Amino acid sequence: MPHLNTTRFAGLMLVAGLLLALPALADTEKGLQIATEQKKRDSGWGDSESKILMILRDASGNESVRRMRTQALEVVDDGDKSLTIFDEPRDVRGSAFLTHSHPTAEDDQWLYLPAINRVRRIASRNKSGPFMASEFAYEDMTSFELAKYQFRYLRDDVLNGVSCYVIERIPADKFSGYSKTVAWVDQAHYRVQQIEFYDKKQSLLKTLQASNYQLFLDKYWRPMLLQMQNHQTGKRTDLKVEELQFNVGRSAADFDVNVLERLR
Amino acid sequence: MTTLAEQLWRGVIVSLLLVAMLLASAIQAAELGPVSKTDTLWRLALQARPDDSVSMPQVIYALWQQNPAAFVDGDINKLRSGSILQIPSRQQMLATGSADTRVWYYQAIGRPQTSGSKLTVAEKPAPEAAQAAAVEAEAARAFSEKSESTALAQPLSEPAATTPASVPATVTAAAPTIAAPLTTAAAVSSGFSLRQQHQGSLQQRYFSQTGSAGQARAHTLLSLLSDFSWQDDSATHSFQLTPFLRWQQRDSASNLLDLQQAYWRFAASNWELKAGNDIVFWGVSESQRLVDVINQVDMVGGVELEARLGQPMLSFKGWNRAGTLELYLLPYFRERLFADPPGRLTTPWPVEHDIALYESSRKQRNLDFAMRWSQRFSALDLGLSYFAGNSREPLLIPQPAAQQLQPYYFQMQQFGIDAQYIAGDWLWKLESIYRRSGPQEFVAATAGFEYTYVGVFNRSWDLGWITEYQYDSRNLQAPVTGQNDLFVGWRLALNDVAGSELLLGVLQDLDRSSSRSARLEASMRLSNSLRLRLNAWLFQTNDSSDVLYQLRRDDYLELSLDYYF
Numbered sequence: 001m002p003h004l005n006t007t008r009f010a011g012l013m014l015v016a017g018l019l020l021a022l023p024a025l026a027d028t029e030k031g032l033q034i035a036t037e038q039k040k041r042d043s044g045w046g047d048s049e050s051k052i053l054m055i056l057r058d059a060s061g062n063e064s065v066r067r068m069r070t071q072a073l074e075v076v077d078d079g080d081k082s083l084t085i086f087d088e089p090r091d092v093r094g095s096a097f098l099t100h101s102h103p104t105a106e107d108d109q110w111l112y113l114p115a116i117n118r119v120r121r122i123a124s125r126n127k128s129g130p131f132m133a134s135e136f137a138y139e140d141m142t143s144f145e146l147a148k149y150q151f152r153y154l155r156d157d158v159l160n161g162v163s164c165y166v167i168e169r170i171p172a173d174k175f176s177g178y179s180k181t182v183a184w185v186d187q188a189h190y191r192v193q194q195i196e197f198y199d200k201k202q203s204l205l206k207t208l209q210a211s212n213y214q215l216f217l218d219k220y221w222r223p224m225l226l227q228m229q230n231h232q233t234g235k236r237t238d239l240k241v242e243e244l245q246f247n248v249g250r251s252a253a254d255f256d257v258n259v260l261e262r263l264r
Numbered sequence: 265m266t267t268l269a270e271q272l273w274r275g276v277i278v279s280l281l282l283v284a285m286l287l288a289s290a291i292q293a294a295e296l297g298p299v300s301k302t303d304t305l306w307r308l309a310l311q312a313r314p315d316d317s318v319s320m321p322q323v324i325y326a327l328w329q330q331n332p333a334a335f336v337d338g339d340i341n342k343l344r345s346g347s348i349l350q351i352p353s354r355q356q357m358l359a360t361g362s363a364d365t366r367v368w369y370y371q372a373i374g375r376p377q378t379s380g381s382k383l384t385v386a387e388k389p390a391p392e393a394a395q396a397a398a399v400e401a402e403a404a405r406a407f408s409e410k411s412e413s414t415a416l417a418q419p420l421s422e423p424a425a426t427t428p429a430s431v432p433a434t435v436t437a438a439a440p441t442i443a444a445p446l447t448t449a450a451a452v453s454s455g456f457s458l459r460q461q462h463q464g465s466l467q468q469r470y471f472s473q474t475g476s477a478g479q480a481r482a483h484t485l486l487s488l489l490s491d492f493s494w495q496d497d498s499a500t501h502s503f504q505l506t507p508f509l510r511w512q513q514r515d516s517a518s519n520l521l522d523l524q525q526a527y528w529r530f531a532a533s534n535w536e537l538k539a540g541n542d543i544v545f546w547g548v549s550e551s552q553r554l555v556d557v558i559n560q561v562d563m564v565g566g567v568e569l570e571a572r573l574g575q576p577m578l579s580f581k582g583w584n585r586a587g588t589l590e591l592y593l594l595p596y597f598r599e600r601l602f603a604d605p606p607g608r609l610t611t612p613w614p615v616e617h618d619i620a621l622y623e624s625s626r627k628q629r630n631l632d633f634a635m636r637w638s639q640r641f642s643a644l645d646l647g648l649s650y651f652a653g654n655s656r657e658p659l660l661i662p663q664p665a666a667q668q669l670q671p672y673y674f675q676m677q678q679f680g681i682d683a684q685y686i687a688g689d690w691l692w693k694l695e696s697i698y699r700r701s702g703p704q705e706f707v708a709a710t711a712g713f714e715y716t717y718v719g720v721f722n723r724s725w726d727l728g729w730i731t732e733y734q735y736d737s738r739n740l741q742a743p744v745t746g747q748n749d750l751f752v753g754w755r756l757a758l759n760d761v762a763g764s765e766l767l768l769g770v771l772q773d774l775d776r777s778s779s780r781s782a783r784l785e786a787s788m789r790l791s792n793s794l795r796l797r798l799n800a801w802l803f804q805t806n807d808s809s810d811v812l813y814q815l816r817r818d819d820y821l822e823l824s825l826d827y828y829f
Contacts (some may be wrong), residue, residue, distance in 0.1 A: 023742060024279045046320075064761045065792065075316060089763070090828035091791040093461055094491075095524055106543045106686075116570070118545040121645055125688045129726060177653045177719075221411040248364035251319035253358075257640075262502075264458050264493050 031151030059234030128177025320364035515607030535582035541574035551751035555680035587639030594632035674702030
């Protein structure tokens with residue numbers, strides 16, 4: 001009865017497979033739960049404005065500075081809108097970068113070049129490139145959306161004395177520069193404390209540390225310092241939030257392509 | 265000329281209609297309420313908000329204006345429960361600027377603005393003093409009577425507690441404050457702030473050989489571009505001044521003082537008006553600029569013909585879901601700037617501006633008109649444009665006796681289309697024009713793509729591959745290089761700290777196999793405020809009827825150092 005045998009064998013395999021998969025499923029579910037709570041706690045902030053200083057250091061310690069101002073608008077049921085105006089280095093001063101992000105579709109992005117008064121729409125599919133030559137990739141600068149990842153809870157851990165959940169995130173975007181990232185999210189407030197980025201060859205590429213968390217609007221925790229260390233090149237970027245304000249009255253009209261020329 | 269005037273007139277009427285359409289408001293008659301004790305004005309405003317292009321303070325301000333009876337003494341912190349709010353139209357909400365309403369809002373809720381802007385808290389939108397006193401007395405009475413009101417909750421905080429009591433129906437005094445326009449707030453904050461930045465450049469050009477008339481091989485150019493921008497706090501009014509100053513070592517005709525920008529702008533949330541000099545960029549392609557027709561070309565700025573002169577204009581730009589509309593009235597014409605032969609990269613004889621001829625009897629004072637409509641259809645950007653007026657490209661008539669060239673500016677009409685389509689790492693581009701100018705009538709087009717490889721050679725380098733085909737229906741008679749030409753180029757961005765970039769391009773004539781030009785552009789940052797650039801051009805042709813022929817001895821290399829301060 002080879003037929004029956006095959007069926008029985010297949011059935012056994014299925015049961016065994018389910019048993020093996022069950023903990024994984026539970027971990028996936030818990031991972032998503034934690035990510036959902038993290039996202040939930042960070043929704044409703046409306047709009048914000050900030051001033052950012054980036055310090056780029058190469059392996060031998062040479063420093064270079066980037067300064068920019070950003071505006072952001074939360075968009076319910078879609079990705080957020082953001083606008084970055086560059087102040088330094090001075091040869092790119094006045095350039096502006098506008099993003100209308102979408103959790104699953106490609107973002108819409110424009111670059112404004114003041115020297116020729118030109119607004120240029122740019123391809124946005126591949127966001128793995130470096131942002132302003134820093135250790136932050138464009139994709140690291142985008143808003144956190146649940147649809148962008150598959151989550152898996154790994155374990156609990158204590159990082160710098162803070163109890164954390166450790167969550168693995170696998171990017172849904174096949175053009176991401178990462179095979180996976182592993183995030184330490186604190187259990188008390190669901191704030192990201194640390195993220196490890198793994199390159200396409202599964203080796204550790206960078207570690208991000210978020211610190212100096214401040215509370216805004218009695219509800220939203222934001223890190224004032226982000227430090228990104230590249231383990232493969234020895235380069236490092238510190239991103240300091242020098243000013244941050246919420247509810248500054250920005251609306252979608254302030255993120256229209258047509259107002260790029262008005263920025264200064 | 266009459267047809268042109270007619271067209272102009274028709275254009276003006278069409279534009280006025282379009283402006284009216286843009287500004288016209290569709291009246292909505294929606295209601296909200298009755299207001300319950302647990303409601304907050306913020307929450308109600310959230311419901312009333314048509315879309316996120318209207319800011320919350322704009323919604324709240326419009327609600328407050330529209331429903332004077334719903335607030336005790338016009339105080340937005342005292343919303344009467346039981347009242348029914350009329351929802352103002354989206355247009356009404358947008359009627360007052362976001363920044364103005366923000367100032368008003370924070371003042372009205374009695375809290376300093378969270379933003380760090382220099383806005384002082386505006387005076388109360390005040391009535392006459394006596395009235396104010398009366399209002400305050402009434403407010404006090406209303407308060408002491410514990411009139412039933414719903415406080416305005418701060419955004420994102422818990423709903424504020426309500427003070428339960430009975431409200432006398434008589435206390436409906438439409439507070440005079442409500443009529444006070446927000447201009448008071450704007451007036452208080454009407455300080456202009458200045459931002460300025462400057463760019464000084466030192467350029468050195470080296471030609472591979474002396475010119476056909478023995479011109480020197482080394483040329484130095486110095487330039488200064490300054491940028492002053494004044495803006496009021498609400499960003500409604502602004503003044504922009506961008507003078508450009510250039511000195512050429514060997515050719516005084518190349519010296520220039522130009523006001524690239526010198527305009528006043530009035531900006532509303534989705535439209536703006538400009539008066540003065542400005543530079544307008546139209547188009548998408550890399551290898552040549554066909555539709556870009558408003559500004560005159562500064563030929564001294566480089567053979568790539570990308571430098572422009574400021575154009576006096578009165579312009580309107582408005583946008584909504586139907587796209588963006590731009591309208592331009594151009595009252596004064598700028599002649600094309602050519603170097604004289606000693607400056608090289610120019611015509612063999614000098615172009616004599618003093619004897620310029622015009623088809624228009626009004627010459628430089630001919631009123632030119634231009635418009636463009638553009639729209640985004642997901643991955644496709646489309647623009648349609650129209651221009652009528654003095655042609656920017658002169659016909660150069662040789663005057664052998666005087667050994668000079670006489671420019672003749674015909675009238676011209678141009679219809680243009682520009683489109684860009686994004687598909688993954690591909691950008692597809694098209695520009696095309698139909699132009700009628702004097703004896704000529706022709707079609708020209710540039711079509712091609714730019715494909716970008718991200719992360720080439722396992723580095724964080726981006727390599728772009730550009731291919732564009734150039735067409736002109738005048739064929740070999742066309743006074744341009746790109747009549748049937750193929751441009752192939754590579755753009756490399758190293759994404760390093762120095763922001764190093766490299767562009768290499770070749771334009772091959774498909775009709776004349778030995779005719780081609782090649783360019784190299786490279787640049788890198790030396791420090792926070794210094795950038796070094798290198799440009800090089802090669803011109804090859806053996807056909808004396810080719811436009812390139814006059815540049816055949818002008819292969820050059822240019823080094824520039826740009827200082828930003």
